[in-house]
Amino acid sequence: MRNSKKYSRRHFLQDMAFGGGGLILLGTFGFRIIQDKENRIIKAISVDFSKCAGCRTCETACSAYNNPIEINGERVNSLGNPHYSNIKVYHFNPDVDVPVTCALCEDPPCINACPIAPDLITGRKAIYRDENMTIKNDTERCIGCTQCAQACENLRGGVIHPNPETHKPERMCTLCDGNPQCVENCPFGALSYIEMPANRSYENLAPERIAQQLIEQLYNIKV
Amino acid sequence: MAVKGYYGKVLDINLSSGEINTLQIPEEDIKRFIGGRGLGTKILWDKLPGPGVDPLSPENALLFMPGPFSGLPIPSSSRTCVVTKSPRTSAVNPKYEHGSTVSYSNMGGFFGPEIKFAGYDGICVTGKASKPVYIKIIDDKVEIVDATKFWGMETEEFDNALIDELGDRKFESCYIGPAAENLVPMASILNTAARAAGRGGTGCVMGSKNLKAIAIKGTQSPQLGDHKRYLNLLSKVRKSFRENNTEGVEWWRYGGTANVLTTSSKNGTQAVKNYSEGTYGEIKEIGAAANREKVWKRDFACFSCALACKKSGIAKGSYSVMVHDGPEYETGTMLGANLMISDLAGLQKLIAVADDYGVDIISIGNTIGFLMEAYEKGIIDSKYLGNIELTWGNVDAALQMIHKICNREDIGDLACRGVKYMAQELGQDTNKFAIHVKGHELAAWNVPVHSDYWSICYATSNRGACHMNGGNTSGQNQAALRDSLAACNFASGWYRNEISYANFLSAITGLEWTDEDVDRAGARIFTLEKMFNYREGFTRDDDTIPPKFFENKFTFGDHKGAIVDKKAFYTNLTNYYKERGWDIKTSRPQNETLVDLDLSFTIERT
Numbered sequence: 001m002r003n004s005k006k007y008s009r010r011h012f013l014q015d016m017a018f019g020g021g022g023l024i025l026l027g028t029f030g031f032r033i034i035q036d037k038e039n040r041i042i043k044a045i046s047v048d049f050s051k052c053a054g055c056r057t058c059e060t061a062c063s064a065y066n067n068p069i070e071i072n073g074e075r076v077n078s079l080g081n082p083h084y085s086n087i088k089v090y091h092f093n094p095d096v097d098v099p100v101t102c103a104l105c106e107d108p109p110c111i112n113a114c115p116i117a118p119d120l121i122t123g124r125k126a127i128y129r130d131e132n133m134t135i136k137n138d139t140e141r142c143i144g145c146t147q148c149a150q151a152c153e154n155l156r157g158g159v160i161h162p163n164p165e166t167h168k169p170e171r172m173c174t175l176c177d178g179n180p181q182c183v184e185n186c187p188f189g190a191l192s193y194i195e196m197p198a199n200r201s202y203e204n205l206a207p208e209r210i211a212q213q214l215i216e217q218l219y220n221i222k223v
Numbered sequence: 224m225a226v227k228g229y230y231g232k233v234l235d236i237n238l239s240s241g242e243i244n245t246l247q248i249p250e251e252d253i254k255r256f257i258g259g260r261g262l263g264t265k266i267l268w269d270k271l272p273g274p275g276v277d278p279l280s281p282e283n284a285l286l287f288m289p290g291p292f293s294g295l296p297i298p299s300s301s302r303t304c305v306v307t308k309s310p311r312t313s314a315v316n317p318k319y320e321h322g323s324t325v326s327y328s329n330m331g332g333f334f335g336p337e338i339k340f341a342g343y344d345g346i347c348v349t350g351k352a353s354k355p356v357y358i359k360i361i362d363d364k365v366e367i368v369d370a371t372k373f374w375g376m377e378t379e380e381f382d383n384a385l386i387d388e389l390g391d392r393k394f395e396s397c398y399i400g401p402a403a404e405n406l407v408p409m410a411s412i413l414n415t416a417a418r419a420a421g422r423g424g425t426g427c428v429m430g431s432k433n434l435k436a437i438a439i440k441g442t443q444s445p446q447l448g449d450h451k452r453y454l455n456l457l458s459k460v461r462k463s464f465r466e467n468n469t470e471g472v473e474w475w476r477y478g479g480t481a482n483v484l485t486t487s488s489k490n491g492t493q494a495v496k497n498y499s500e501g502t503y504g505e506i507k508e509i510g511a512a513a514n515r516e517k518v519w520k521r522d523f524a525c526f527s528c529a530l531a532c533k534k535s536g537i538a539k540g541s542y543s544v545m546v547h548d549g550p551e552y553e554t555g556t557m558l559g560a561n562l563m564i565s566d567l568a569g570l571q572k573l574i575a576v577a578d579d580y581g582v583d584i585i586s587i588g589n590t591i592g593f594l595m596e597a598y599e600k601g602i603i604d605s606k607y608l609g610n611i612e613l614t615w616g617n618v619d620a621a622l623q624m625i626h627k628i629c630n631r632e633d634i635g636d637l638a639c640r641g642v643k644y645m646a647q648e649l650g651q652d653t654n655k656f657a658i659h660v661k662g663h664e665l666a667a668w669n670v671p672v673h674s675d676y677w678s679i680c681y682a683t684s685n686r687g688a689c690h691m692n693g694g695n696t697s698g699q700n701q702a703a704l705r706d707s708l709a710a711c712n713f714a715s716g717w718y719r720n721e722i723s724y725a726n727f728l729s730a731i732t733g734l735e736w737t738d739e740d741v742d743r744a745g746a747r748i749f750t751l752e753k754m755f756n757y758r759e760g761f762t763r764d765d766d767t768i769p770p771k772f773f774e775n776k777f778t779f780g781d782h783k784g785a786i787v788d789k790k791a792f793y794t795n796l797t798n799y800y801k802e803r804g805w806d807i808k809t810s811r812p813q814n815e816t817l818v819d820l821d822l823s824f825t826i827e828r829t
Contacts, residue, residue, distance in 0.1 A: 053521075053522050053523050053524040053531040054523050054524060055524035055525065055526065055527055055528050055529070055531070056333070056526055056527065057296055057298075057527050057529075060296035060527060061296070064296075069450070071450055071451060076450065076451060076454060077454055078444065079294075079295060079444040079445075079447070080296060080444075081294070081340050081441075081442060081443065081444045082340070083340065083393075083440070083441070083442045084442075088393070090392050091392065091415065093379070093382050093383050093415070093416055093547075094535070094545055095415075095521060095523060095535040095547060096521070097523070185461065187298075187464065187465075187524075187528075187529035188524075188529075188531070207392075218520045218521060219520065219536070219537050219545065220537065221537075221545070
């Protein structure tokens with residue numbers, strides 16, 4: 001698989017180099033890979049903002065894979081209307097494009113915000129981290145209070161969209177059964193599926209804030 | 224039952240009455256005219272009661288047409304074709320006061336795909352709103368919203384203001400600027416503050432309807448005829464972009480069409496000094512390499528495109544300006560080489576200001592070039608121009624002309640109508656260097672070198688002079704087809720063999736299309752446009768090129784002495800008509816040609 005690699009010190013230094021290191025908002029020298037509560041390493045989708053050209057191929061690939069249709073009993077990719085994608089590319093003017101997807105946060109505010117009591121056996125709330133590290137929602141237990149979506153909106157990238165009818169959370173990254181289709185299909189190599197350094201909090205920001213930083217760096221314009 | 228891959232309906236909005244309907248598209252029309260430019264022209268034909276309709280009257284229809292590829296992630300297939308009756312063109316011997324050609328203008332970006340996502344094969348706007356409005360569309364929820372507060376707003380500012388108003392960045396939109404609001408005939412329609420349906424005065428028609436913008440988003444997808452075949456082709460074409468002609472991909476990413484600024488100049492095919500020369504000595508100053516070094520910071524792609532030919536950056540120097548897209552070959556030539564302007568920041572400023580007004584940069588650059596030549600020849604003076612010293616290479620003077628034209632101030636009120644009109648006003652043989660066909664200005668490719676190709680290309684274009692038309696019948700058919708599918712010309716080289724347009728169209732519709740079938744569809748679309756024009760009073764006399772090309776020899780560069788052989792041109796034109804099955808005297812397509820192309824319905828109406 002392309003663009004799939006371990007996040008090394010070299011990558012970290014590359015990131016630092018782009019735009020004079022301003023991309024790493026909370027960057028300090030040296031890093032730690034993010035892990036879940038049981039110290040399992042979390043791999044997620046990382047964006048190289050210097051490469052994204054805003055074509056939204058990732059959106060169509062994500063939507064097509066995660067919303068399959070059935071033909072003669074076989075599940076195949078749909079046409080991939082980007083509305084249903086879990087990754088979103090936001091366009092800004094002055095021109096920058098900001099792909100945003102669930103960062104599989106180390107300390108997920110969505111789970112913290114969920115008011116449903118943890119299951120006695122599994123320890124899971126309605127919204128929980130699955131074995132594969134993705135954030136999932138148990139629609140049986142979820143009451144559609146939208147606290148998770150609000151937490152994500154206020155504290156991170158705002159990727160969770162409550163279903164318009166049930167108000168239950170949607171659009172969390174599924175990692176496409178281990179082969180993220182956004183990464184696989186990005187024509188510009190802007191996305192990678194990698195172990196995430198803890199200090200690389202850029203991924204977790206709202207698109208507006210990322211755009212602001214990028215615009216300042218690229219065009220030397222304050223917005 | 225619609226053809227698979229289509230919804231079979233076009234959103235039909237009458238801004239006079241406020242009525243919002245959907246227009247059912249006959250299955251037969253979809254099969255014959257495909258989408259985009261072709262289907263748009265057929266709908267226009269049906270909507271207009273007959274020839275001679277004033278293009279700026281409420282009766283004219285303005286169509287925003289995606290194609291069957293739109294919204295599918297088929298790489299580089301995001302074009303939106305705007306089709307209307309042209310406010311730019313007129314016949315040599317007018318049959319009707321408002322006789323004009325069809326106009327179609329094609330823009331990249333994200334707008335066309337979103338029309339498909341909202342569940343339509345196109346949008347048709349007729350009528351005229353009583354005050355400025357914009358149209359807001361979310362699937363089948365369509366609103367006509369007051370836009371009074373946005374009227375007068377330049378495109379750069381409006382691009383952000385509209386998103387603020389909508390409160391949702393996932394809308395895609397297109398809009399006009401002050402030029403269109405002022406009914407400047409050469410006004411354009413823009414999206415993303417840079418990508419333009421620039422040619423043919425589409426913006427002026429939009430302005431005449433008091434329509435500032437359309438914003439759209441949607442949640443739908445059509446059903447395909449052979450879904451699995453489509454998926455298979457999609458994965459193959461994606462692979463092809465990754466593996467085949469990777470230098471080609473890199474070439475587009477490096478410089479976009481600006482790559483050819485220097486090569487075209489070297490080859491003598493560039494419009495320089497109002498088309499007097501084909502080579503510009505200072506072209507390197509404004510070429511792709513100079514821009515890479517000094518201006519461009521980012522490459523941008525349209526929907527599902529791997530080529531990313533649009534460039535953004537900051538220009539600094541004589542002017543400081545945010546660059547959304549520029550120069551590309553056309554804008555860099557028409558406001559650069561053609562005006563002998565080699566000041567890069569100055570050129571960027573001209574492009575940015577023209578885009579901000581929303582004006583066709585090809586036509587305005589051509590018009591300023593014409594005025595510079597008239598000024599040099601002493602036919603007009605600075606007093607006539609409102610105290611502008613309009614000398615070659617003068618950025619400030621060109622900038623003042625853009626302001627005057629887009630605001631229709633003083634000389635601008637005449638000049639905004641283009642070079643044909645200016646030459647009629649000025650007389651004194653100025654028509655000899657008025658570089659237009661049918662009233663529509665030529666683009667940045669000069670004629671004398673490769674004159675067999677370029678003279679036919681410009682002379683026979685159905686929207687008036689057009690560099691994208693193709694210089695022979697097969698190239699023209701292919702272009703008409705691409706514009707109807709919504710495919711991008713720049714990526715056409717990747718669609719070969721199994722991953723052909725015909726095979727994609729077969730998978731989408733579930734009907735079998737061969738290469739010959741799609742070529743015939745291209746010929747049919749081109750011929751329908753021709754019949755539209757013939758009905759409006761355009762004949763062989765209108766299929767010509769400006770006299771300058773028969774009289775002026777290049778004095779500079781590798782192609783010094785190049786000139787067009789008039790006799791050869793007319794022979795080529797006759798042969799062209801013969802190949803098309805058109806009458807060689809009148810240029811009207813012969814009845815058997817029309818029957819053969821399944822265009823019999825045009826016979827009784829001309």
